[in-house]
Amino acid sequence: MEPVHLSAFDGASEWLNTAPLDRPELRGRATLVDFWTLTCINWLRAQPYVRAWARAYRDDGLVVVGVHTPEFTFERDSHRVRQAVAAREIDYPVAVDNDYAVWRAFDNHYWPALYFLDADGVVRDQHFGEGRYERSEQVLQRLLGVERALVSTHVEGHGVEAEADWTHLRSPETYLGYARGENFASPGGIAFDEPRAYERPEDLRLNHWALAGEWTAERESVVLAGAEGSLACRFHARDAHLVLSPGERGPMAFRVLVDGRPPGRSHGVDVDENGAGVLDEGRLYQLVREPDDVRERTVEITFAEPGAEAYAFTFG
Numbered sequence: 001m002e003p004v005h006l007s008a009f010d011g012a013s014e015w016l017n018t019a020p021l022d023r024p025e026l027r028g029r030a031t032l033v034d035f036w037t038l039t040c041i042n043w044l045r046a047q048p049y050v051r052a053w054a055r056a057y058r059d060d061g062l063v064v065v066g067v068h069t070p071e072f073t074f075e076r077d078s079h080r081v082r083q084a085v086a087a088r089e090i091d092y093p094v095a096v097d098n099d100y101a102v103w104r105a106f107d108n109h110y111w112p113a114l115y116f117l118d119a120d121g122v123v124r125d126q127h128f129g130e131g132r133y134e135r136s137e138q139v140l141q142r143l144l145g146v147e148r149a150l151v152s153t154h155v156e157g158h159g160v161e162a163e164a165d166w167t168h169l170r171s172p173e174t175y176l177g178y179a180r181g182e183n184f185a186s187p188g189g190i191a192f193d194e195p196r197a198y199e200r201p202e203d204l205r206l207n208h209w210a211l212a213g214e215w216t217a218e219r220e221s222v223v224l225a226g227a228e229g230s231l232a233c234r235f236h237a238r239d240a241h242l243v244l245s246p247g248e249r250g251p252m253a254f255r256v257l258v259d260g261r262p263p264g265r266s267h268g269v270d271v272d273e274n275g276a277g278v279l280d281e282g283r284l285y286q287l288v289r290e291p292d293d294v295r296e297r298t299v300e301i302t303f304a305e306p307g308a309e310a311y312a313f314t315f316g
Contacts, residue, residue: 012095017094035108047112069098076098178192191217238289257275
């Protein structure tokens with residue numbers, strides 16, 4: 001009987017970095033399956049380890065298969081997935097899973113998720129989320145029948161891939177679309193699927209967010225409908241990120257303020273010291289990286305033209 005986890009890849013809608021992998025190509029080889037979506041900060045921070053394992057154990061017979069299953073609708077665009085593959089220097093096969101066929105075959109529920117398959121295609125271990133890197137590499141070594149120094153101990157992420165400052169992280173992932181949104185603080189609440197003018201309250205409580213200007217709240221995102229508008233969030237973390245997309249429009253400039261001022265040394269990788277940035281593609285944007293004392297702060301992003309789509313704040 002064919003192991004379900006080898007036939008699972010038959011449901012991929014497209015393959016990147018390879019011709020479609022067939023079951024005979026996977027049978028007899030240890031395989032690491034990595035479920036991801038391009039805007040997930042947890043996957044981004046785990047990616048340096050998967051990338052290192054793919055390179056360190058390739059000659060030992062390890063096959064790494066990335067499975068890109070989109071969380072947001074705009075992530076279904078294979079061009080964006082290709083951009084993410086290039087940006088993250090992913091050189092192993094990636095299955096584009098827009099229909100969730102591979103996701104369902106593994107009965108998966110998380111990003112990132114790692115499944116460790118033996119030479120018969122049977123799942124021998126699994127791990128969800130970040131962390132546990134040394135143990136995961138030990139599992140790979142057992143499946144491959146090798147024993148040597150772990151590469152995990154020398155991996156270091158940079159930019160958005162850097163490990164979170166867990167000690168000071170007090171803000172959770174915050175979705176903005178009305179399907180999962182919460183802690184919205186603009187007076188009068190939020191209106192569904194229609195443009196509405198919003199105001200930012202004078203004070204934002206920790207882990208609350210607000211809009212200013214005319215926005216349309218949709219299931220997955222809030223979309224700027226007016227000529228100018230801003231989005232603010234009160235957070236406590238070293239890093240503040242925002243998942244953004246320009247939608248059908250071209251690149252658009254934005255400006256970020258931290259506690260009402262340009263971020264200076266606290267700017268993220270997608271913003272300069274004056275707070276200037278450009279929304280040019282759908283992805284996660286790092287707005288703030290605090291180099292000094294981490295404390296409660298307010299980040300505000302302003303767009304000077306309509307069409308910007310904002311999906312979720314994440315922190316690290």
